[in-house]
């Protein structure tokens with residue numbers, strides 16, 4: 001065969017589409033019984049396909065990888081992706097947050113129509129074919145070994161696109177097993193780490209009873225990063241720590257702090273709409289003439305809900321807190337004054353990311369230096385890579401899928417050029 005694409009997620013299918021449109025015969029293999037499983041899962045959460053913000057803001061979401069991804073996103077960014085979906089008969093709309101979703105907010109109709117079109121263009125799809133890392137030269141072809149339900153098989157192709165995804169949600173097919181296989185062949189890689197993930201905190205048994213409850217309308221800041229914007233949103237208390245949109249938005253900075261210092265102390269403002277002065281006045285009012293009220297009742301009357309109040313008490317009881325209060329010049333003040341200050345600037349210690357398998361996406365992977373501008377591996381001429389297996393990361397908001405589609409397209413175009421020039425870069 002001419003072209004073999006391994007991995008039938010958004011990146012692999014997009015690469016296949018470029019090769020098919022250029023008239024090459026293409027076989028796509030996937031380890032799973034059906035294609036696009038993670039894409040379909042993303043659809044269960046609403047399928048945030050891309051984002052409508054200005055191009056410069058959009059690019060900035062990829063931080064140090066923005067320069068690398070710019071040429072890919074210039075060709076196939078948010079607008080082009082929306083036009084492509086429309087070409088499949090799936091219109092998109094911009095939600096109130098600027099995020100872009102397909103009408104119906106599902107992935108299944110888009111994937112179904114896309115697969116139908118690809119099959120119509122001649123794509124062969126081999127499911128339950130798990131590449132096992134064998135990759136050998138056979139003349140000007142590559143020979144790859146696969147595990148199948150019937151044993152093993154080899155497939156031979158002039159050009160190969162690997163689009164094997166990251167290392168999270170392994171049960172959907174992407175398990176990151178490819179990383180050492182490519183590293184052993186001289187491909188520069190960085191270890192896979194959790195991105196857009198939850199973090200661990202050492203909660204008491206009392207607090208874990210509230211696991212699953214949301215901390216609504218809180219503001220989060222990162223004291224070690226001067227000048228970073230405080231963000232407001234919601235996070236969820238879990239048995240092991242914290243997760244949710246607000247945490248994911250800061251996940252890279254928190255993970256890097258933990259990597260550097262062994263832990264990250266974030267600060268939460270549990271009542272961001274109230275100043276310390278108004279909060280103090282509300283507590284005084286709640287306490288006036290009610291000597292028998294428990295602290296949690298007082299806090300409730302001052303507007304702090306049950307889960308926030310439990311978190312405040314948890315941090316209040318931690319051994320580090322008294323030195324923190326001392327450092328803030330609050331030691332010796334009445335307890336409620338100290339707690340009010342704590343409520344506005346609650347230090348929460350996070351000790352580790354939750355395991356990679358639970359993360360929404362993966363950081364790390366194939367380094368930029370390992371690839372040419374067409375996303376071909378310098379160490380393995382004729383082998384191209386795309387999608388989440390490349391070493392970039394981005395927050396949620398549609399940036400993940402957009403970069404997977406864009407890099408899939410670039411790798412597909414690179415493979416077309418490689419074939420058209422007779423195997424010369």
Ligand SMILES: Cc1cc2nc3c(=O)[nH]c(=O)nc-3n(C[C@H](O)[C@H](O)[C@H](O)COP(=O)(O)OP(=O)(O)OC[C@H]3O[C@@H](n4cnc5c(N)ncnc54)[C@H](O)[C@@H]3O)c2cc1C
Pocket residue numbers: 006007008009010011012029030031032035036037038039041042043045046047048049050129130131132163164165166168169172173174175176177359360361386387388389397398399400401402404
């Ligand atoms: C719960 C959840 C929700 C998400 N929601 C969104 C969202 O709304 N918006 C957004 O932008 N992103 C979202 N994402 C992220 C997005 O789904 C991924 O970034 C994207 O699917 C990655 O595309 P990919 O093609 O690189 O890899 P994948 O989609 O992971 O596809 C890789 C394919 O390769 C196959 N494969 C792996 N190893 C082998 C092997 N050895 N042999 C053969 N086949 C193999 C796998 O079976 C898989 O089908 C979400 C992720 C999760 C987990």
